[in-house]
Amino acid sequence: xxxxxxxxxxxxxxxxHDGDAVALGLALESGIPFAAVHEIIRQQRKDLTLIGPxxxxxxxxxxxxxxxxxxxxxxxxxxxxxxxxxFRRAYEQGQPRRIxxxxxxxxxxxxxxxxxxxxxxxxxxxxxxxGDIVRGHPRIRPIDDPFDGPALLAVGAIxxxxxxxxxxxxxxxxxxxxxxxxxxxxxxxxxxxxxxVVCEEIVAxxxxxxxxxxxxIPGFLVTAVVEEPGxxxxxxxxxxxxxxxETFLRYHRLSKTADGxxxxxxxxxxxxxxxxxxxxxxxxxxxxxxxxxxxxxxxAANFAP
Amino acid sequence: xxxxxxxxxxxxxxxxxxxxxxxxxxVGMRLPLLGFGLAKATHAPTAVGLFENGVIRDRPAEAFxxxxxxxxxxxxxxxxxxxxxxxxxxxxxxVDVGFIGGAEIDPNGNLNTTRTSxxxxxxxxxxxxxxxxxxxxxxxxxxxxxxxxRRFRERVDYITSPGHFPGRRRGGPAxxxxxxxxxxxxxxxxxxxxxxxxxxxxxxxxxxxxxxAIDDSVPATTPPSTDELGYIRRADPEGFWTGDxxxxx
Numbered sequence: 001x002x003x004x005x006x007x008x009x010x011x012x013x014x015x016x017h018d019g020d021a022v023a024l025g026l027a028l029e030s031g032i033p034f035a036a037v038h039e040i041i042r043q044q045r046k047d048l049t050l051i052g053p054x055x056x057x058x059x060x061x062x063x064x065x066x067x068x069x070x071x072x073x074x075x076x077x078x079x080x081x082x083x084x085x086x087f088r089r090a091y092e093q094g095q096p097r098r099i100x101x102x103x104x105x106x107x108x109x110x111x112x113x114x115x116x117x118x119x120x121x122x123x124x125x126x127x128x129x130x131g132d133i134v135r136g137h138p139r140i141r142p143i144d145d146p147f148d149g150p151a152l153l154a155v156g157a158i159x160x161x162x163x164x165x166x167x168x169x170x171x172x173x174x175x176x177x178x179x180x181x182x183x184x185x186x187x188x189x190x191x192x193x194x195x196x197v198v199c200e201e202i203v204a205x206x207x208x209x210x211x212x213x214x215x216x217i218p219g220f221l222v223t224a225v226v227e228e229p230g231x232x233x234x235x236x237x238x239x240x241x242x243x244x245x246e247t248f249l250r251y252h253r254l255s256k257t258a259d260g261x262x263x264x265x266x267x268x269x270x271x272x273x274x275x276x277x278x279x280x281x282x283x284x285x286x287x288x289x290x291x292x293x294x295x296x297x298x299x300a301a302n303f304a305p
Numbered sequence: 306x307x308x309x310x311x312x313x314x315x316x317x318x319x320x321x322x323x324x325x326x327x328x329x330x331x332v333g334m335r336l337p338l339l340g341f342g343l344a345k346a347t348h349a350p351t352a353v354g355l356f357e358n359g360v361i362r363d364r365p366a367e368a369f370x371x372x373x374x375x376x377x378x379x380x381x382x383x384x385x386x387x388x389x390x391x392x393x394x395x396x397x398x399x400v401d402v403g404f405i406g407g408a409e410i411d412p413n414g415n416l417n418t419t420r421t422s423x424x425x426x427x428x429x430x431x432x433x434x435x436x437x438x439x440x441x442x443x444x445x446x447x448x449x450x451x452x453x454x455r456r457f458r459e460r461v462d463y464i465t466s467p468g469h470f471p472g473r474r475r476g477g478p479a480x481x482x483x484x485x486x487x488x489x490x491x492x493x494x495x496x497x498x499x500x501x502x503x504x505x506x507x508x509x510x511x512x513x514x515x516x517x518a519i520d521d522s523v524p525a526t527t528p529p530s531t532d533e534l535g536y537i538r539r540a541d542p543e544g545f546w547t548g549d550x551x552x553x554x
Contacts (some may be wrong), residue, residue, distance in 0.1 A: 016436050028358040029374030038380070054355075054434050056372075077431035079334075079372050084431065091429040105437035107392040108355055114389055126396060126474055127441045130467035133433060150474065162429060180379045181358035182387040231491060237375050251447070296380055 003225050004172040008198065009274060011224040012039040015194050021072075023113070023192060025058050027183035027220055029079055030238065031166040032058050033198050035275040036239060041065045042269060051113075051160050053184055056235065060084035064261045065269075066096040072158060073184040074106045079114050080245060086261060092112035093213030095258065103133050106256045108155045110184050115157035116191035119238035122154040129153065163192035165217065166232040168239060171205040172196050174222025177214045179298075180238035186216050192222040200240045202227045211301065228277050233290065242290045310529050311548035312484050314537050315501055316449065317343060318529040319482045323447045324349045324402060330405035331355050331395060331439050333335045335546050336449055339537055340404070341365065355400065359386040393433075394465065395442040397474065400453070403443035405436045409461045410450055412515045414468025414478030414490045417461035424455070433465045440466035445479035452483035455495040457513040469493040478524060485509050487526055494518065499526040512516060 005011040016022060022040075025032045037058045040048070047069040050059050054075035062068050063076075064086025077084040079205040089095045104112070111123040128134040129151075139156040140155065166186050167178040174198045178185060189195045197217060202225070206217055219225075234244030272278050279287050310401060312335060320340030324330055326349040332341045341354050342365030354362045358374040358517060361384040366379040379385060408430050409414030417429050438448055450456060454462065468490070469477045478490040486500040496518040500509060506519040529537070541547050 028373065029372040030358075030376075031374075071307055072364040073432065074437075077430040077435035082431065088429045098517040103432055105433040106388060107396070110389040110392060112386075112513075127392075127438045128467075129441060130464070130473060131415075131441070132464040133437055179385065180376075181356070181360050181374055181385050183358050184388050186387055187389065195491075207522040236374060236378050238376050239338050243371060243375050292376065 001248065003174045003222055004202065005224050005226045006098045007274065008035055008226050008228050008231065010041050011044070011196050011226045012036060012043055015196050015224050016040055016045055017161070018045055019047045019176050020045070020161040021051055021158075023051040023163040023188040024165075025052040025055045026163070026165060026185045027181055027190045028054055029056050029243070030180060030236045031178075031185070031232050032056060032235040033164045033166045033232060034058060035228050035233065035278070036164045036196065037061055038269045038278070039277075041067060041265070043074040051109070051158055051188075051195065053109045054079070057251060060255065061087040063087050063090045063099060064096070064255065064258075065197045065265060068099055070100040070235065072104065072109070074104045074109050078252045080248035085232060085252075085275045090205040102138060104132060108133070108158070109158075110187065112139065113184055113187040113191045115155065116159040116160040117187045119161065119166060120157060122156045123153055124152040158191065160188060160289055162194040162196065163188040164196045164198065165189060166237065167216070168199065168205045168237060169201045169207065169227050170199040171203055171208045171219065172244055174206045174217070174219035175205065175215050176217040176219070176226040177208060177211070177221065178216040179214060182242070183215065186248070189217040189221055194285075195221055197222050198228050198231045199225065199228075200237060210303070212303075213301070228275050231275050233279075242292060244290050248287035310534055311544070312501065313547040314444075314529055314534060315526060315538055316482050316484070317547060318533050319487050319526060320404065320447065320449065321347065321533070323480055323482075324352055327351050329353050329355065331357075331400045331401055331443055333375075333404040334404065335406075335451075337447075338370070338373070339546060343533060343536050347533065355394065357388055357389055357391060359391055361386065361391070362383070362519035365540065369543075369545070372537040372547075382414035392438055395438060398444065400442070401444045402447060404447050404449060405439050405466055406449045407436070407457050407466060409458055409460045409483070410448065410544050411458055411468070412495055413470065413493060414448060414481070415461050416446070416448065416466040416468070416546040417463045419467045423458065423462065436466040440468070444476050445491075446476060448478055448481045450481060450483045451470050452485040452509070452512045454468035454514050457515060459515045464522050476523045479540045485512060488517070497523045499524050500524045502528060
């Protein structure tokens, strides 16, 4: 099966459907697949469920665009500024539409994805006991320890329809090399029915095979792979892109009003056909300022038999 | 000459003093991040820091960072793992101390970062992130708060990060560092350990919506030393996290 797609537009059209549960923003603040987020908005997918630990600005953008029915997350906002105003308008006022919020802690999101990745109905934990997140929660229930220890909580599995991850490099079969903080990237890709790998570079498969310990997602789990350099900006990608902090702050200020959000949406999503146009709209100087040109190479690992 | 410093620089120093040498620390962002670096550079050189995105560091980042996922927080790390790996260490009891902040706090050290109607209308806050996990599972927690009456409440609307409660397995809030002072929470009662220089007991009582024990003899928080300030200003050269030094904020 051919997995390499010529464009993110094609991958999103094929892999992300109305009503899907979509996991993204899984590495936390880095490697957020913003290009895919913007493509989902352009293609007007609707009634999505979003799944992630923290969701730095990406969930806010999708919620404010009216694409989202439900959010399963530990934190929804903008790390640069705190509140996510799009999320607040939806939750507090039902604008542009009402959303259902399933509150979690980071660990319960992690356990729910891990359970699905392990093919289990739930995983037990002690986290959250004594607090309100786990009280009356649709996916977290008290259970007895079958080995007679103290009471536990069971965190039910979450199986996303599709996970979207941004990695440094992958081959045409979707075998993905990822380095830096991993967050819940691996669990989500293992758990999801479909996985889109967005990468900075498509490489020959012998590059992947030269360092198999760096393959965080084996290609047979991947349903589409797309080369989209800069597709995670304004979030960082280790060895490729620095974090564009100013853009997070600017969005934070603009999105404070629904009108401000709409002007951002028009300028940075709706009026642009794709990520290449987004980078051109940023301007060469801004893009080059964020590009990592330095080298801090890992020592080679000898795999000789 | 006594160096001038901002309130936030003093809070960073107070946070650093909560870390003992050799401890495993669940590091938050903002002030605790600087506090961890400062502790490493001064009295706790062998402390190890865990970040919820999976990063483990035993030395501070070489350059200023905005978030724990910034490339400078990855360079020189001793390990880059996943969220479940570091959370598992936390659940197992391997983490001595964790730092968390909140929008609201009650006398049991319960923190709310989820939603509040304290202003009359519903306000949705971002949520737990890793806060509820650190509060539940760390050996002890240090809480960092803006000290304002609307934030210090007899009861919080929602317990995001649990404080002291009957049947707690381990840990719980030990110390509260605020913009006005340092407080002990370890016995389920809030007691002033020190008030920041220039802050009066009356000021603290006015800013606190519940009873707080303040002895007449409560000392002033020890100001940052020249070395401590030097470290903070190298780590946060623009004062991004620690405030505008010209204003002495």
